[in-house]
Amino acid sequence: MAAAANQSKAVNTAPFYSHQLRKFGIISILTLFAFMLVFLFLLPFANMALISVKTTDQITEGATGVIWPMEPITYTYDGDGDGDQDTYDLYIVPMPDGSTRQLALVQPGRQSSQFLDPSNPEAGLIAWEGNWRGLSRVTELHPHFENFQTAWDMLDFPKVFRNTLIIALTGMIGTLLSSICVAYAFARFPIPGKNIWFIILIGTIILPSQVTLIPTYAFFAKIGWTGTWLPLIVPHFFANAFNVFLLRQFFMTLPRELDEAAMIDGAGPFKVLTSVIIPQSWAAIIAVAMFHIIFAWNDYFNPLIYLLGQPDLLPISVAVQQFNFQYGPRPELVQATSLMAMVLPLVLFLFAQKVFMRGVVITGVEK
Incomplete structure (x- = not known):
């Protein structure tokens, strides 16, 4: 008798939770849709802001997939000892042990190139086998607010x-x-x-x-x-x-x-x-x-x-x-x-x- 009474008092909460879940799903979809509309509306203004702090060269690079106003980093070094500072581009160079280093390209070549370590230039030139054109430049964020x-x-x-x-x-x-x-x-x-x-x-x-x-x-x-x-x-x-x-x-x-x-x-x-x-x-x-x-x-x-x-x-x-x-x-x-x-x-x-x-x-x- 007691068990039957407890069963009769049991409340089926499945419809309530189903309604709440449906309501949550609708609100989530509407919120996501609103965020998408805001994003699409603000996207042209974000593009304007990014272009306004770039140089013409950075905008040209942006056509190849570079969104942010990135600028290549260079290294200045007097390699021949004549007192004139030479400027070299920095590249991300893969090493034989699987690591990568940021090196300055001194003597580019088709099959082999000579690099210099900016952190230790006294060590001399570093020979690297491969086509240097496939290497990535070292860049930094440099917006031109001027x-x-x-x-x-x-x-x-x-x-x-x-x-x-x-x-x-x-x-x-x-x-x-x-x-x-x-x-x-x-x-x-x-x-x-x-x-x-x-x-x-x-x-x-x-x-x-x-x-x-x-x-x-x-x-x-x-x-x-x-x-x-x-x-x-x-x-x-x-x-x-x-x-x-x-x-x-x-x-x-x-x-x-x-x-x-x-x-x-x-x-x-x-x-x-x-x-x-x-x-x-x-x-x-x-x-x-x-x-x-x-x-x-x-x-x-x-x-x-x-x-x-x-x-x-x-x-x-x-x-x-x-x-x-x-x-x-x-x-x-x-x-x-x-x-x-x-x-x-x-x-x-x-x-x-x-x-x-x-x-x-x-x-x-x-x-």
Whole structure:
């Protein structure tokens, strides 16, 4: 009876462990897949970083399978006693007893070569039978960080950074001021036909820029703005449809009771905007600011056509591209300039990551 009772109380745990094992397997596969995606995404940047610290010869050697910036080690020795130091390459030489030694090649030959032991040069030359071309060179890790300084000086990075920051920050101020005002009007004021006007505004987002390129350029050329920063800055003071949409969607999530409470205290529309709306909308505002800075930093076409023939006004996007055309045979300098051009947007994103991502989620998802 007792045995039967114990058997009836026994619990079959096999389904539970099977479920846990299946769950663990799914999580492991998804984690591995995520790591593979991150690896594939970062692989080009790792290749850029490696190339930027190599010489042209090291890059050529990399085509044969040498990934790291390795440089051959040489040995300097006055072999003939004339006072002149001779330089010899070091090789990994297999010895008859099965060991290997790092020896300097003094007299190469087809069947027999003469080597010198750098640790004991007084011992004289060491004869070695075999083809020395099949030996491996002795190398050491030698990254050339001076490539960044060379690229910095050749491109005049302080000047192009200054130009880009002026264009980006001035345009950011303009787009924030104008977009916030327009979005506030669409979100709070009873404008006649507001929904129709808003639909027309949003419709301009899908309008290709090439459609308005020629008349816009002709207009700026007519008023004498070509060759200046004005065509790259002034249009942002007239709002951007995409930014207006993001800010308007966020403003509509803020309760109107806050506006009414401020109005009871005597606040007007402008006071409500500056004291109620903006303080609660920093996430969306910072997201819009980051969007514009990244756009201005990467904008290549507009500066190319409006700043043609003005090398002192070029932003970093055009300057780096012209540098690439000029110094294409030196890929280490090209990659160094590209990495330095990525630094500021990456630093801005890392510092504003939490607020920026929150702004992206809020402006893109919440109703």
